[in-house]
Amino acid sequence: MGPEERRWRGSPTRREALASLAALVAGSPLLSAQRDPAQRAGHHRIPGFAEMRDIFDFEPVFRANVTQAVYDYTAHGADSEFTMRRNRDAFAWVDIVARPAIAPSAVDTRTTVLGLSLDYPLFVAPTALQSALHPDGEVGMRGAAITAKTPYIISNNSSQPAEKIASSSSAGPVWFQFYPRRSLDESRAMLERVQNAGASAVVVTVDQQATTYERTLHLRNLGGSVRGPLPRQGANARNPYRVGDGRLWYEWSYLDRIRPFIAGPMLVKGILTGEDARLCIEHGAQGVIVSNHGGRSLDYGPSTLEVLPEIVDAVAGRVPVLVDSGFRRGSDVMKALALGANAVCLGRATRWGYAAFGPQGAQRVIEMVQAELVASMAAAGRRSLAELDRSAVVTRFD
Numbered sequence: 503m504g505p506e507e508r509r510w511r512g513s514p515t516r517r518e519a520l521a522s523l524a525a526l527v528a529g530s531p532l533l534s535a536q537r538d539p540a541q542r543a544g545h546h547r548i549p550g551f552a553e554m555r556d557i558f559d560f561e562p563v564f565r566a567n568v569t570q571a572v573y574d575y576t577a578h579g580a581d582s583e584f585t586m587r588r589n590r591d592a593f594a595w596v597d598i599v600a601r602p603a604i605a606p607s608a609v610d611t612r613t614t615v616l617g618l619s620l621d622y623p624l625f626v627a628p629t630a631l632q633s634a635l636h637p638d639g640e641v642g643m644r645g646a647a648i649t650a651k652t653p654y655i656i657s658n659n660s661s662q663p664a665e666k667i668a669s670s671s672s673a674g675p676v677w678f679q680f681y682p683r684r685s686l687d688e689s690r691a692m693l694e695r696v697q698n699a700g701a702s703a704v705v706v707t708v709d710q711q712a713t714t715y716e717r718t719l720h721l722r723n724l725g726g727s728v729r730g731p732l733p734r735q736g737a738n739a740r741n742p743y744r745v746g747d748g749r750l751w752y753e754w755s756y757l758d759r760i761r762p763f764i765a766g767p768m769l770v771k772g773i774l775t776g777e778d779a780r781l782c783i784e785h786g787a788q789g790v791i792v793s794n795h796g797g798r799s800l801d802y803g804p805s806t807l808e809v810l811p812e813i814v815d816a817v818a819g820r821v822p823v824l825v826d827s828g829f830r831r832g833s834d835v836m837k838a839l840a841l842g843a844n845a846v847c848l849g850r851a852t853r854w855g856y857a858a859f860g861p862q863g864a865q866r867v868i869e870m871v872q873a874e875l876v877a878s879m880a881a882a883g884r885r886s887l888a889e890l891d892r893s894a895v896v897t898r899f900d
């Protein structure tokens with residue numbers, strides 16, 4: 503028998519081939535998936551609290567715990583989300599200068615911001631509607647911030663009444679974020695209520711004026727809007743494209759008018775140029791927060807890290823400069839401090855932690871960033887915030 507014949511005799515018959523194919527199909531997950539109502543392909547194990555290693559570990563757990571609409575509201579930004587991505591990308595354009603390391607125990611991160619003595623230069627940024635993340639709402643998130651020794655800023659759009667959040671504890675400092683209201687009487691009434699309840703400073707947010715965010719919400723199905731009418735502003739003859747115009751009246755003189763209603767410091771949030779920072783101070787601000795609302799306001803604007811040095815220079819030490827937008831790691835915080843920020847506010851990171859594991863999750867997020875900041879400073883040989891100057895980083899923004 504020659505080789506050809508041997509191969510022919512050894513090859514499977516048509517019957518054998520069909521039988522093997524049938525066995526393969528019978529054992530295939532595709533077929534069993536049709537018998538089994540439980541979905542297999544999409545199954546992912548959700549990691550537990552003890553498995554959280556850095557802030558990004560909290561994001562998928564947060565996502566698994568909330569509805570699509572709640573996820574979308576937190577996760578997304580304006581329009582093409584270029585600025586939202588750029589906020590993160592910018593950290594890759596700043597190198598940390600390596601120096602002989604020191605022991606983390608030798609690192610001191612204490613500072614004072616507007617009369618508050620802080621163990622770490624961190625704040626919880628004001629973010630709206632925290633009851634969607636956890637039933638304890640803002641009061642629970644504030645409790646986590648207090649345990650982590652970090653001041654909490656109440657959002658003007660909180661799900662629980664601002665007074666309730668402010669008066670829920672006297673253990674830690676609390677500030678109130680305020681969206682300008684046209685009526686001065688309403689502005690005064692709101693500011694009085696929340697200051698009487700314990701808010702010791704007011705943050706006036708001035709960005710997100712002509713936001714096209716409605717469009718983004720529509721595309722991304724926030725609140726089931728693709729299946730029904732949009733939950734917020736509707737189209738009408740005057741405003742056919744539904745660009746939110748409720749805040750298009752803002753002017754600098756408004757700050758002068760509300761200043762007498764604020765007993766403690768007034769900060770202005772949403773500043774992205776040195777010129778505007780100067781104007782804030784001229785109009786009575788005791789602090790500025792460099793912010794693009796986490797990329798939720800004007801798309802194709804710069805990241806906050808890129809504009810921070812210009813603003814620090816313009817302010818020239820007259821008032822503290824806080825910054826937010828994209829901060830997820832202690833090394834991110836260290837870069838902003840080196841570029842001259844006095845403190846950093848954490849937005850989405852705290853929401854991920856809170857929705858993932860409740861108050862202990864939010865607390866862990868803050869404490870991780872604190873620990874990472876210490877580790878970064880130790881690795882870069884910087885003992886204190888005073889030693890953390892621009893020589894600690896090299897920027898490659900151009």
Ligand SMILES: Cc1cc2nc3c(=O)[nH]c(=O)nc-3n(C[C@H](O)[C@H](O)[C@H](O)COP(=O)(O)O)c2cc1C
Pocket residue numbers: 575576577589627628629630657658659660679707771793794795796797798826827828829847848849850851
């Ligand atoms: C879901 C969500 C809601 C927010 N709500 C408010 C708000 O009510 N008032 C405000 O001044 N900023 C609000 N912000 C902006 C934050 O204060 C902060 O500027 C931003 O989250 C920082 O970016 P990051 O989330 O990348 O840290 C919100 C941000 C998010 C993500």
